[in-house]
Amino acid sequence: MNTGAVTAPGGRLDSLLDSPLIGMSPWILFSVLVGPGRFEVSVVLALAAAVVIFVAGRVIHRGSAIKILEVSDVIFFAALAAIGAAASPGTHRWLETYAGEVSNIALAVIAFGSMAIGVPFTIQYARERVDREYWDSPDFLRANYVITAVWGLAFLVAAMAGGFGDLVLHNPNNLWTAWIIQIAAIVAALRFTQWYPQVVRSRRTGRPAPPVRGLLTPLVGLLIPVGIVVLIFDAAASWFGVALILTGVVLARAINKDIEMTRTHGNRRTHGSRRAH
Numbered sequence: 208m209n210t211g212a213v214t215a216p217g218g219r220l221d222s223l224l225d226s227p228l229i230g231m232s233p234w235i236l237f238s239v240l241v242g243p244g245r246f247e248v249s250v251v252l253a254l255a256a257a258v259v260i261f262v263a264g265r266v267i268h269r270g271s272a273i274k275i276l277e278v279s280d281v282i283f284f285a286a287l288a289a290i291g292a293a294a295s296p297g298t299h300r301w302l303e304t305y306a307g308e309v310s311n312i313a314l315a316v317i318a319f320g321s322m323a324i325g326v327p328f329t330i331q332y333a334r335e336r337v338d339r340e341y342w343d344s345p346d347f348l349r350a351n352y353v354i355t356a357v358w359g360l361a362f363l364v365a366a367m368a369g370g371f372g373d374l375v376l377h378n379p380n381n382l383w384t385a386w387i388i389q390i391a392a393i394v395a396a397l398r399f400t401q402w403y404p405q406v407v408r409s410r411r412t413g414r415p416a417p418p419v420r421g422l423l424t425p426l427v428g429l430l431i432p433v434g435i436v437v438l439i440f441d442a443a444a445s446w447f448g449v450a451l452i453l454t455g456v457v458l459a460r461a462i463n464k465d466i467e468m469t470r471t472h473g474n475r476r477t478h479g480s481r482r483a484h
Contacts, residue, residue, distance in 0.1 A: 226332060227276065227328065227329045227332045227358070227400070228397060228400070229260055230260065230274060230276035230277055230280065230328070230332070231276065231314065231358070232256060232260070233253040233254070233256040233257040233260070233280045233284060234253070234280070234310055234311070234313075234314045234362075235393055236249075236252060236253050236256060237249050237250065237252070237253035237284070237306075237307070237310050238307045238310050238311050238365060238369070238389060239386070239389065239390070240252065240253075241303070241306050241307045241310070242303065242307070242379050242380055242385065243303045243304065243379055243380070244303065245303070246291060246299070246302050246303045246306060247291065249306075250284060250287050250288045250291055250306075251288065253280075253284045254281070254284035254285060254287075254288050256280075257277070257280035257281045257283075257284050258281060260277060260280065261277045261278075261280065261281055264277060272331060272334075272335075274328070274331045274332070275317065275321055275326065275328045275331065276317065276328045276331075279313075279317050283310070283313055287302075287306065287310075290302070303379075304373055304379050305373060307369045307379075307385075308366045308369045308370050308373065311362045311363070311365045311366035311369065311389075312362070312363075312366045314358075314359075314362045315359045315360075315362040315363045315366065318355050318356070318358050318359030318362065319356070319359045321355060322352055322355055322356065322359075327351045327352050327354075327355035327356075328355055329351045329354050329355045329358070329400075330347075330348070330351040330355075333347070333350075333351055346407050346410070346411055349407070350403060350404055350407045353403060354399065354400050354403060354404075357396050357399050357400070357403075358396050358400075360396075361392040361393055361395060361396035362392070364388070364389075364392040365388070365389040365392050365393070368383075368384045368385075368388040368389055368392075369384055369385060369389065371384050372384030372385050382436065382437075382440055382442040383442065387433055387436070390429075391426065391429055394425050394426065394429060395425075395426060397425075398422055398424075398425045398426070399422060402417060402421055402422045405417040405421075418465075420462050420465060423462070424459075424462055427455060427458045427459055427462060428455070428459060429455075430451045430452070430454055430455030430458070431451070431452050431455035431456065431459070433451055433455075434448045434449065434450070434451030434452035434453075434455065435448070435452065437451060
């Protein structure tokens with residue numbers, strides 16, 4: 208997330224609270240858990256997580272600014288819990304089926320809405336990790352707009368996947384639409400959040416940009432567990448599950464080999480430079 212000089216780090220908990228992922232964790236938790244028969248436990252856990260995060264930001268992380276995402280977490284899940292408690296049986300069934308899509312759409316609206324008002328929600332976290340002198344730099348601002356947009360798109364993908372499972376497949380518990388696609392979208396956005404600032408820094412410093420394989424590695428890593436899950440739960444043809452596992456193994460080995468070769472080449476260049484001096 209940081210595209211400038213990082214301020215002196217605090218403890219691990221401080222570092223965690225400085226990450227936008229912690230603010231999104233109640234939404235991720237809710238969207239992954241919610242489903243028929245699981246609405247109450249999902250909303251209670253999400254609300255509890257939102258309250259803990261908000262309080263921790265004020266008590267443990269003293270001086271931390273109140274963030275758009277933290278406030279939205281508490282308001283949204285408190286309202287959803289109240290609606291669920293007062294809902295009729297029909298409304299309750301609707302919430303069990305569609306609340307996951309509602310939460311994903313709400314978070315996408317927060318992401319794009321924060322960009323529209325000129326405060327992409329990731330920038331509030333990034334400012335607590337970066338020296339003030341970088342806050343108004345074009346690179347810093349652009350990076351946070353891009354990263355916030357990627358998170359908005361990730362949750363739109365999750366909402367569309369869940370909606371397809373609910374409205375087209377009529378199966379809210381479909382393994383692909385309720386779990387695999389949504390988790391993959393979140394993992395991709397998380398990895399992009401870590402990868403893109405390195406690209407921005409490389410442009411500013413003239414150093415080599417991080418390879419695209421670094422962005423794809425987590426997704427490649429997902430192929431193997433997804434293939435195993437497909438075989439266990441019979442979510443597709445057996446050959447497809449086996450193909451996912453084999454593809455994941457081959458790609459992971461190729462990426463690791465490429466990384467090792469790049470590291471070795473870099474070490475040789477470093478040693479050669481030292482000998483020259």
